[in-house]
Amino acid sequence: MATLEERVQALEDEKEIRRTLLQYSHAIDQRETQEPAMLSDCFTEDAVWWASIDGPWAGAGGAKHTGRQEIEEWFIGMRSFGSDKPGPHGKGKHYLVSPDIRVAGDRATVESYHLGVGASPNGPQINSMGRYLDVMVRCPDGRWRIKERHLAKEGSSVEGQAHVVGAKH
Amino acid sequence: MPTLEERVQKLEDKEAILHLMNAYGHAMDTGRDIDAWNDLYTEDAVWAGTPITETGGHGANRIEGRKAMAEWWLRAGRDKDAYWGPGHRASHHGVIMQDIFIDGDRATAKSYGLITGEAPNGPIIRVIGIYTDTIVRCPDGRWRFKKRHLERTCTTPDMQVRPLETPGPEEMKKWRERNIAEMEEAKKKREPWKPEFQAELAKRKASVAD
Numbered sequence A: 001m002a003t004l005e006e007r008v009q010a011l012e013d014e015k016e017i018r019r020t021l022l023q024y025s026h027a028i029d030q031r032e033t034q035e036p037a038m039l040s041d042c043f044t045e046d047a048v049w050w051a052s053i054d055g056p057w058a059g060a061g062g063a064k065h066t067g068r069q070e071i072e073e074w075f076i077g078m079r080s081f082g083s084d085k086p087g088p089h090g091k092g093k094h095y096l097v098s099p100d101i102r103v104a105g106d107r108a109t110v111e112s113y114h115l116g117v118g119a120s121p122n123g124p125q126i127n128s129m130g131r132y133l134d135v136m137v138r139c140p141d142g143r144w145r146i147k148e149r150h151l152a153k154e155g156s157s158v159e160g161q162a163h164v165v166g167a168k169h
Numbered sequence B: 001m002p003t004l005e006e007r008v009q010k011l012e013d014k015e016a017i018l019h020l021m022n023a024y025g026h027a028m029d030t031g032r033d034i035d036a037w038n039d040l041y042t043e044d045a046v047w048a049g050t051p052i053t054e055t056g057g058h059g060a061n062r063i064e065g066r067k068a069m070a071e072w073w074l075r076a077g078r079d080k081d082a083y084w085g086p087g088h089r090a091s092h093h094g095v096i097m098q099d100i101f102i103d104g105d106r107a108t109a110k111s112y113g114l115i116t117g118e119a120p121n122g123p124i125i126r127v128i129g130i131y132t133d134t135i136v137r138c139p140d141g142r143w144r145f146k147k148r149h150l151e152r153t154c155t156t157p158d159m160q161v162r163p164l165e166t167p168g169p170e171e172m173k174k175w176r177e178r179n180i181a182e183m184e185e186a187k188k189k190r191e192p193w194k195p196e197f198q199a200e201l202a203k204r205k206a207s208v209a210d
Helices: A004-029 A036-040 A067-079 B004-029 B034-038 B066-075 B157-161 B169-190 B195-209
Strands: A043-057 A063-066 A093-104 A107-118 A125-138 A144-156 B041-049 B061-064 B093-103 B106-119 B122-137 B143-155
Touching: A004 A036, A004 A067, A004 A093, A004 A107, A004 A125, A004 A144, A004 B004, A036 A067, A043 A067, A063 A067, A093 B004, A093 B093, A107 A144, A107 B004, A125 B122, B004 B034, B004 B093, B004 B106, B004 B122, B004 B143, B034 B066, B041 B066, B061 B066
Parallel strands: A043 A144, B041 B143
Antiparallel strands: A043 A063, A093 A107, A107 A125, A125 A144, A144 B122, B041 B061, B093 B106, B106 B122, B122 B143
16 A cells, blocks of 8 residues: 555656656747757657657658757757748647556656647648657656657648658758 | 545546546557456446537437447457558547546546547548546546547538448448548658649648738
């Protein structure tokens, strides 16, 4: 039987994990005004972000970023993307839907839906969708960070397909 | 004044219910795991949905009991790899805006459902609606759906002509073959290096600029 202390810890862990997941989305969607550290702070030093293509609509290619520095470079590169608003990803939003969080000690796995809603000539549409498969770890400072984020891309719009997933623009 | 123990219990209950609501989608959408699906429901659980539209929907949609839920899930062949090809990979049953009220061993929850799918021009939202759930704490301590009601508030035209009852494997196969053929055809134009794709993209960009 878990002690009250342990039970509160488990609740706090879930909350912290959710906070990191949300910070990731908000960082990317506010890339023009936020520092790259807002994104890289979601990751461990040795983190890997990679995307796979799954399904006929998934886009033009995959990408991989290893370590915080590469993730920051990617973030900076993304700033130019969507700056020709209301272009393909102009003012798009990264929705994180239905995160299924499973914590085991200092490690957690999370499966959630990625829904990238952005501009199209006809208004907002899904430009990108798929699943995030995350491995997260508790860091020495108490924060939960992403150690591995696998975006299994399952679909993208006509606009989204012109865009290499996760590329350094 | 609730004790600390009670307050923690309530927070745990809320987390467990959130987990249940999210697990529903994952069990439905990746779910080659019938046990994960079954485990979401009480023995006597009822799933009910409004007809897809007032005008074009097919029948009421009501499934009673965990056993019937399992049969419904299996009917299309979700337990087979073949099911998870094009046309299904990008079907997600997402929920957002979960609002949960707990009263002892019983809870009611409302949430917005967001069901996506694949269409020839890329992913689309097929259905939006409101889930109203009755969720109960079972003797083993786990929370499960006792009743799940989906009010579909907006659907795509293709949903409106599709029968609500899950088609059997044969109909599903035909439907999928047609779907894949359609998507493959459209995909040929969509490959970014193809002139047709570039032309379409340029056309769209121009229409934005206008």
